[in-house]
Amino acid sequence: MSDSCDVFKEKTNIIGLEKPEFPVDVGEMYEGERIRKPDMYVEFGGMNVERKWELVLTRPIEEIEDGKITVIGPDIQEMNPGGSYPIGILVEVAGEKVEKDLEGVLERRIHYFTNYIEGVMHLNQRYDVWIRISKRSYQKGLNSLVWIGKILAWLYKSSFPVIEKIQITIYTDKEKVEELFPIAMEVWSKRDVRARTLKDEEVNEFYACVMCQSFAPSHICVITPNRIGSCGSISWFDARAAYNVDPKGPNFPIPKGECIDPIKGVYEGINKVAHEKSLGAIKSISLYSMFDNPHTSCGCFEGIAFYIPEVDGIGIVHRDYKGSTVNGLTFSSMAGHTSGGTQNPGFNGIAIEYLRSPKFLQADGGWERVVWMPSQIKERVKDSIPEHLRDKIATEVECKSIGELKEFLKSKQHPVVSQWKVEEVVKAEEEVEEEVEEKVQEAVLPAQAPTIEIPGQGGIRIILKNVKITAEKVIIKREKK
Numbered sequence: 001m002s003d004s005c006d007v008f009k010e011k012t013n014i015i016g017l018e019k020p021e022f023p024v025d026v027g028e029m030y031e032g033e034r035i036r037k038p039d040m041y042v043e044f045g046g047m048n049v050e051r052k053w054e055l056v057l058t059r060p061i062e063e064i065e066d067g068k069i070t071v072i073g074p075d076i077q078e079m080n081p082g083g084s085y086p087i088g089i090l091v092e093v094a095g096e097k098v099e100k101d102l103e104g105v106l107e108r109r110i111h112y113f114t115n116y117i118e119g120v121m122h123l124n125q126r127y128d129v130w131i132r133i134s135k136r137s138y139q140k141g142l143n144s145l146v147w148i149g150k151i152l153a154w155l156y157k158s159s160f161p162v163i164e165k166i167q168i169t170i171y172t173d174k175e176k177v178e179e180l181f182p183i184a185m186e187v188w189s190k191r192d193v194r195a196r197t198l199k200d201e202e203v204n205e206f207y208a209c210v211m212c213q214s215f216a217p218s219h220i221c222v223i224t225p226n227r228i229g230s231c232g233s234i235s236w237f238d239a240r241a242a243y244n245v246d247p248k249g250p251n252f253p254i255p256k257g258e259c260i261d262p263i264k265g266v267y268e269g270i271n272k273v274a275h276e277k278s279l280g281a282i283k284s285i286s287l288y289s290m291f292d293n294p295h296t297s298c299g300c301f302e303g304i305a306f307y308i309p310e311v312d313g314i315g316i317v318h319r320d321y322k323g324s325t326v327n328g329l330t331f332s333s334m335a336g337h338t339s340g341g342t343q344n345p346g347f348n349g350i351a352i353e354y355l356r357s358p359k360f361l362q363a364d365g366g367w368e369r370v371v372w373m374p375s376q377i378k379e380r381v382k383d384s385i386p387e388h389l390r391d392k393i394a395t396e397v398e399c400k401s402i403g404e405l406k407e408f409l410k411s412k413q414h415p416v417v418s419q420w421k422v423e424e425v426v427k428a429e430e431e432v433e434e435e436v437e438e439k440v441q442e443a444v445l446p447a448q449a450p451t452i453e454i455p456g457q458g459g460i461r462i463i464l465k466n467v468k469i470t471a472e473k474v475i476i477k478r479e480k481k
Contacts, residue, residue, distance in 0.1 A: 022147060022151060023137075023141025023142050023147060024117060024118040024119055024140050024142050024147075025118040026116050026118065026151055028116060030115060030116055030117065030118050030119075030120075031115045031116065032115070032215050033115070033118075033119070033120075033121055035119070035120075035121040035132040035133075035134050039134050039135055040082065040132045040133070040134060040135070041076075041081055041082075041133050041134060041135045041137075041138040042076060042079050042081065042083055042084075042085065042132075042138075043084050043085070043130070043132045043133070044084070044085050044086070044087035044130070044131040044172070045084075045086070045087055045124075045128075045129040045130045045131060046131075046132075047130075047322065048084040049084050049085065049086050049087075050086075051086050051088075051127075051174070051177050052087050052088065052127065052128075052129040052130075052177070053087075053088050053126060053127050053129060053177070053184045054088070054089040054107065054110050054125065054126065054129050055088075055089070055090050055091070055187060056090075056092075056093065056104075056106040056107040056110070057091075057092050057093075057103060057187070058093055058098050058099070058100050058102065058103055059092045059093070059094050060094060061095065061164060064092055064093070064094045064165040064166065065165075066164075066165040066166060067153060067166070068167040068168075069146050069149035069150055069167070069168050069169075069170075070168070070169045070170070071144070071145045071146055071149075071169075071170050072169060072170070072171045072172070072173055073171055073172030073173030073174075073176065073177075074173075075143075075144050075145055075146070075172070076142075076143050076144055076145060077143045077144065086172060086174050086177040086178075087131065087170065087171065087172055087177065088170070088171035088172075088176070088177040088180055088181070088184075089110060089129075089168070089169075089170050089171075090168065090169045090171070090180075091106065091107070091110065091152065091156070091166065091167075091168050092166065092167050092168070093106060093156070093163050093165070094163075094164060094165045094166075095162045095163050095164035095165065096162075096164065097162040097245075098162050098163060099241065101237055101238070101241040102162075102241050102242075103187075103191070104191055104233055104234060104237075104238035104241075105238050105239075105242040105245070106160070107125070107126075107233060108125060108211065108231070108234055108238075109156070109159070110122070110125070111124070111125055111211070111231075111300070112250070113151070113152050113155040113159075114131065114152065116151075116155065117142075117148070117151055118137055118140075119133060119134035119137025119138075119142060120133055120134070120142070120148070121134075123299065123300060124231070124300050124302075124319065125231050125233040125300065126184075126188060126232060126233055127181070127184070127185070127188075128232075128302060128319050128320065145172070148170065149168040149170055152168060153166050153167075153168055159246070160245065162245060191235065191238075192228075192235070192356075194237065195235035195237055195238075195353075196356065198225035198236065198237075199225055199226060199358075200225050200226045200359065202225065203224075203225060204255070204256060205253045205254060205255050205256060205269075206222055206236070206253070206254045206256060206267075206269070206270065207222075207224075207239035207240060207243065207252065207253055207254060208220050208222060208223070208239075208252055208253075208254050208273060208277070209221040209223055209229055209234055209250055209251050210250045210277060211251075212231075212298035212300055213277075213298075213341075215298050215299050216296070216298040216299065216340050216341030217278075217279075218278040218279070218296065218341035218342065219278070219296045219298045219340075219341030220273065220274050220277045220278060220296065221234075221295075222254065222270055222274070222285060222287060222295065223235070223236055223238075223239045224287065226357045226358060226359040227265075227295075227357060227359065228351045228354055228357075230295070230298070230300065230301040230302070230350060230351050231300040231301065231351065232302040232353055239251045240253075254269050254270055254273050255269040256268075256269045256270075257269030257270075257272065261286070261363075263288065263362060263363045264286040264287070264288055264289045264292055264363040265286055265287030265288035265289070265359065265363070266284060266285070266286050266287075266293075267287075270285050270287070271283065271284045271285060278296075278341070281342075282341075282343065287359070288359045288360075288361060288362045288363050288364075289361065289363035289364055290305050290307070290314070290345065290346065290347070290348035290361055290364055291307070291345045291346065291363075291364055292363065293343055294343055294345060294347075294348045295348065295349075296341045297338050297339050297340075297341070297348070297349025298340075298349075299335070299339040299340070301319075301338065301339075301349030301350060302318060302319060302350065302351045302352045303316055303317060303318040303319065303349075303350050303352055303377070304316070304317050304331065304334050304335065304338050304347060304348065304349060304350070305347075305348040305350050305361060306325070306327070306329075306334055306346065306347050306348075307345075307347070308326065308327055308371060308402070308405070310327075310402045311405060311406055311409060311416060311420075312369075312420065313371030313372070313409070313414075314361065314364065314369045314370050314371065315327065315370075315371065315372040315373065316350075316355070316370060316372070316373035316374075316377060317331050317334070317374060318352060318374060318376070318377050320376075321374045321376070323396060324400075325372070326394070326396070326400065326401065326402060326404075327402065328401075334347060335349075352381065355377075355381045355384060356384040365415075367385060367389055368415045368416075371393060371394060371405065371409060371416060372393065372394045372395070372399060372405060373393060374395060374396055375395035375396060378393065378395055389414075389415075391412065392409070392412040392413070392414040392415075393414075394408045394409070
């Protein structure tokens with residue numbers, strides 16, 4: 001374990017707005033840079049590492065040593081090339097105007113600012129962090145996490161003048177990362193609980209986030225009291241605070257306008273802004289449906305809601321689930337259908353906190369339609385699952401295939417099963433109609449038909465004698481009651 005806080009003390013001074021000298025370039029032009037595995041020197045977090053996190057906390061100003069950067073654990077130059085390592089990033093800020101509401105906002109900026117660094121790729125947030133450093137940037141001198149800390153500190157103070165002091169601690173020691181993980185989870189939980197107190201109907205405006213348009217140009221994240229940002233880190237309160245301190249930043253208000261459909265969550269104001277910010281690619285968004293103009297996703301979503309047509313149900317999977325889901329697909333394979341800022345009915349990038357929303361996919365049946373999810377997520381949100389459904393939703397423990405899922409749902413009498421019965425009856429009736437149509441090709445009345453009387457109005461009768469009537473097809477349908 002090493003403490004590298006003073007390694008580059010004489011090489012750069014981060015305090016102030018003048019850009020210091022760094023071993024690599026820093027700027028917005030590097031947003032969206034992808035680092036593939038062959039080009040990677042090392043990575044932190046990601047699918048191969050169980051524990052990783054990043055957290056921003058406000059502190060009393062006297063508790064912070066401004067500009068202090070500390071690395072606890074092995075540094076980059078001490079790591080094996082091509083390796084995957086745990087990481088925890090703690091950013092502590094202080095200032096007279098720095099409010100606690102800003103924590104979530106500043107925390108999400110770790111993603112934003114880290115992607116400004118040449119040769120560094122940052123994805124996701126909170127406990128889903130994934131960072132890669134390229135071989136080229138390592139060779140140029142980005143060989144210590146202290147540089148990452150110094151760049152972040154400079155960007156924070158340059159972007160947010162309200163921050164008077166900042167110190168950053170980066171943990172790579174596995175035991176320390178795991179020790180602090182539950183503390184971070186508790187902080188996030190308290191933030192999320194507060195955000196649940198408000199309803200969409202109680203506010204006059206929603207908020208947008210375009211932070212990830214460098215990865216998905218047509219994507220705009222709509223944040224409402226009942227629909228947290230898909231990354232899971234920005235609530236309606238966070239977005240409002242972000243706009244108040246940085247009106248020209250990536251978060252801005254969306255006037256709700258007319259509510260076109262309260263069940264699907266379609267608003268005139270959202271459609272107008274989405275159409276404008278996506279340059280016409282997106283014309284309408286349903287906040288609470290994964291089938292009808294679903295909300296777009298970039299790539300930082302915590303989980304995916306996916307349709308399972310074989311059972312007419314919805315599955316949920318989170319980013320850290322390593323196996324195949326019940327439909328045989330992995331998270332990463334489905335992420336390709338979900339990300340990129342496009343609308344793909346049947347796939348919806350979501351935050352895990354959205355599962356707790358009273359408007360969770362309400363247009364599609366909500367929890368009554370959910371049939372499968374990983375046990376880890378089910379346990380985490382079980383207090384939000386309606387009690388009568390808790391033992392009727394399968395996990396990877398009970399079901400690993402569609403066949404097993406069907407039997408499980410039948411045995412538990414999941415609500416979707418009743419829909420199967422209705423569909424089976426309709427299908428049977430359609431098959432009968434098709435069979436009759438095939439057999440009855442032509443029906444001909446007798447050549448010398450008896451007199452046919454056709455009733456008319458006013459007591460008049462029309463009589464046809466010695467007629468021949470031929471029909472090309474007779475269709476017999478069962479009357480539906």
